[in-house]
Amino acid sequence: MLKTTSFASAIKSCNSLRTFPIRTLSYHPAYRPFSLHLSTPLRNTNKSARISTVNYRNFHTTSPRNVPIIPIPAAILALLKSGKLVSFVSLSSKTSLTLLPHSIFRRYKFSTKVFASVPLIGIALLLTVGLDQAPNTDRLRLVYLSEEEEMEVVTLEVDQLLGSQSGLIAPKENEYVQWLQNIADNIARVSVDDIRDPVREYDPQDPKIKSYDVNIICDSSTLNAMCAGNKILVYDLMISYLGFDTDMMAVIMSHEIAHSIQRHFVETHGIASFMLMLGDISRGLLWTVTESLGPYVNQKLNEWISGFITMETETTYNRGLEKEADLVGLMLMAKAGYDPRTALTVWAKVRLFCRLYIY
Numbered sequence: 615m616l617k618t619t620s621f622a623s624a625i626k627s628c629n630s631l632r633t634f635p636i637r638t639l640s641y642h643p644a645y646r647p648f649s650l651h652l653s654t655p656l657r658n659t660n661k662s663a664r665i666s667t668v669n670y671r672n673f674h675t676t677s678p679r680n681v682p683i684i685p686i687p688a689a690i691l692a693l694l695k696s697g698k699l700v701s702f703v704s705l706s707s708k709t710s711l712t713l714l715p716h717s718i719f720r721r722y723k724f725s726t727k728v729f730a731s732v733p734l735i736g737i738a739l740l741l742t743v744g745l746d747q748a749p750n751t752d753r754l755r756l757v758y759l760s761e762e763e764e765m766e767v768v769t770l771e772v773d774q775l776l777g778s779q780s781g782l783i784a785p786k787e788n789e790y791v792q793w794l795q796n797i798a799d800n801i802a803r804v805s806v807d808d809i810r811d812p813v814r815e816y817d818p819q820d821p822k823i824k825s826y827d828v829n830i831i832c833d834s835s836t837l838n839a840m841c842a843g844n845k846i847l848v849y850d851l852m853i854s855y856l857g858f859d860t861d862m863m864a865v866i867m868s869h870e871i872a873h874s875i876q877r878h879f880v881e882t883h884g885i886a887s888f889m890l891m892l893g894d895i896s897r898g899l900l901w902t903v904t905e906s907l908g909p910y911v912n913q914k915l916n917e918w919i920s921g922f923i924t925m926e927t928e929t930t931y932n933r934g935l936e937k938e939a940d941l942v943g944l945m946l947m948a949k950a951g952y953d954p955r956t957a958l959t960v961w962a963k964v965r966l967f968c969r970l971y972i973y
């Protein structure tokens with residue numbers, strides 16, 4: 615209750631946002647479609663080739679997203695691209711590696727070949743099925759959850775979070791919720807295209823436009839924002855700390871929407887599953903050698919492997935995803951008409967907050 619009241623008083627103190635800034639079909643002059651240095655060439659610089667590319671893109675109806683790198687029939691891919699595949703490969707590999715030493719010891723040639731092959735075939739299958747190309751940047755990655763599985767997991771997590779914060783969620787008619795909703799709608803509208811495409815006139819009724827549901831959580835102890843599925847959650851401290859500034863909030867919203875359209879949630883799940891499976895296989899292989907060294911050495915070895923996987927997935931890999939969300943978010947906000955240069959101020963302010971209150 616106290617927290618809600620503090621947000622209400624913060625809202626009252628801000629008089630500059632009595633009318634909502636409606637921006638449509640514009641783009642900021644700072645927008646340079648080809649100025650960001652992504653890892654792949656963005657466009658053929660040959661003039662005639664450029665014209666033919668633009669004409670071609672005008673006629674195709676869907677963006678080339680989530681296309682398997684290795685040509686696999688869609689029906690087979692739909693069956694295989696599932697979290698269950700990772701579980702199946704992991705279980706069968708662990709079982710084979712457990713049985714392998716006994717098979718070698720008893721000199722069963724055929725079963726030795728089978729047990730040794732299962733993990734290798736499993737890894738090859740996972741790499742083939744999971745290999746995917748990220749939209750907007752063409753970065754190669756591993757994705758195992760189907761879109762239905764992703765929606766199921768995300769909906770469950772968001773519902774749990776919103777349920778735990780139910781007394782702190784600002785009502786939909788709140789003018790700041792509508793203000794942020796308007797920013798999200800503007801950014802979502804331009805996200806139907808590849809970020810490297812030039813800005814154009816967007817039809818608000820285009821069925822390809824994904825709608826986002828913005829929620830403000832009135833918890834002045836947390837500086838955070840997140841996007842899961844089609845839900846965007848923004849803590850009120852973020853809004854007041856950034857001075858109720860439209861361009862600054864567009865930086866936050868576009869970064870979060872970029873995470874969503876890049877499907878970073880499933881990517882994190884994919885790399886974690888794959889690394890855990892490799893960890894299990896490594897343990898199985900090492901066990902044949904380290905079994906005689908005793909439980910202490912094996913326990914330390916297990917801890918080292920687990921720590922390495924956690925570090926790679928939760929820090930190193932995640933930093934790459936954050937960087938991609940920053941790049942894609944900057945392009946999105948510029949195409950939607952907001953000033954991407956504001957991002958420098960926003961991230962400096964967030965870093966200052968972290969130094970003062972978190973680290």
Ligand SMILES: [Zn+2]
Nearest residue numbers: 869873936939
């Ligand atoms: Zn992020």
